[in-house]
Amino acid sequence: MPYLLMLYVNEAGWSKLSQTEQEQGVAAYKAYTETLTKAGVLTGFNRLQGSSTATTVRVVNGKSQVLDGPYADSKEQLGGNYIIDVADLDAAISWAARCPTASHGVVEVRPVWTIPA
Template sequence: MQYLLMLYANENGWSQMTPAEQAQGVAAYAAYTQALKAGGALVGSNRLQNSTTATTVHVADGKSQVLDGPYVDSKEQLGGYYLIDVPDLDAALAWAARCPGASHGTIEVRPVWSM
């Protein structure tokens, strides 16, 4: 079954890190991604640009409303995702707990509803 691991964190945290801390973070995510690949769980992943680049679309009364910025203001923003294919929720939660983002943000785990 496929699960989407959505990585939420304070997107300003990266710019506040030293170059050494950034390099350590990149290495941690590279190792995690490699572990997902080696485990046969990785379907896809990507990092998102900052929420300031977001555009929000909402249709009300048949009229499209387009707004600059993210849908909600919050302390943490969606910064990236991993799409994984694992046997069950327990396996998805185990992978989420291993994600480097779990130590400085939140990982939302959601089953994908196949269409």
């Protein structure tokens, strides 16, 4: 069953890290991605640009409203995602706990609604 792991972090924290800490962070995500790949559960992943690049669109009374910025103003921002295909929620939670984000942010686990062919 496919699950989306949404990675939420405080974007401001990255710039406060030293160069060495940033390199260690990149290496941790690379290793995690390689582990998912070797396990055969990774089906996709994305790293997002900063929330300041977001555009929010909604339609009200038939007219588009376009706003700069993310949908929600919060302490943590959506920074990326992984899509994994695993047996069940317990397996997805186990993978989420191994994600580097879990140690400095939040990993939201959500099943993907699969549309029958």
